[in-house]
Amino acid sequence: MSKFKKKTNVKQEIPTSSMPDVVFMLLFFFMVTTEMRKTSIEVKQEIPKATQLRKLMRKSLVANIYIGEPKKTDLYGREPRIQADDVFIDTKDIIRWVNAQRDNLDETERDQLTVAMKVDIDAKRGIISDVETELRKASARKLLYSTLENNDRKQ
């Protein structure tokens, strides 16, 4: 018997046959919990957090407005802008936009239109309140300020 052990040639390969399974799990997760992007958002959006969240039940009755500093500052400047449906609009265009959104809805549901405003935390109250005034003139009085859930505020 030799005093030296024969060098055993052992190579352990981690079996990677389950990698497709893991990736498929991730894929199914994303397929189920996400939705296709409808509009590309051109403004900086850091959404504030809050606790008293209400949910919008019917997506079809929601019109979205995005307010914030434009992402492409060299093209559009640093002042916060209002974006609705892919284009920047001014406060004076809001009434027309609301009516266009209303036209897409059923007759009976026109007064249930809710406007969801996704506003950046640094946007000033001035421009937001101008938008609110225009919405009041357009009789779109149901408003939702989109916020994220704040889980760390102490009661």
Add this chain to the structure above:
Amino acid sequence: MARTTPDIPNASMADIAFLLLTFFLVTTTIPNNKGLSIGLPPPPEATPPEDIKIQERNMFKIQLNSSDALLVEGVPREDISGLKDEIKTFVLNNGRDPASSDNPEKAIVSFKTDRGTSHKRFIELLDVIQEAYYDLYAEQAGVTNAKFRAAASDLSVPDNKAIYDKGRAGIPLNISIADPTKVGN
């Protein structure tokens, strides 16, 4: 002699899965349809010009200036932790304290900001005010705050409507968000 059937090499299955995953990561978003819900007042010209006299005692004034500093009933304030309870006491006063509201129907929480106030601060305060009211409604309906809000979001279910009506009985949501002052821009 039996030959093993040749296997289709499935080393590329992971590649296909990664490709699909990347596609979904890039073209989809996680939807966010939650937030603070408010009802705007009627259009500016439609409001009747006569000034409805509101007594000082029936107004709980919360003000923010362009530097996001807070003034509650005329007193500057740093810490908002007790504010919710103060609002609840104000609404449910029912005439006990002569400096506070007559009854919940007349009690108005007035929230005034400046054009230069940041949206973050505005939401922070609006959250506190709404929390006070939703807590009151939830107590009156005998459910938790979260349950009340969930019920209020979907009134087509009759149970939810019952909770909502029971909670709101006698206490209208009188949060007046005033036109902002023009110090900032």
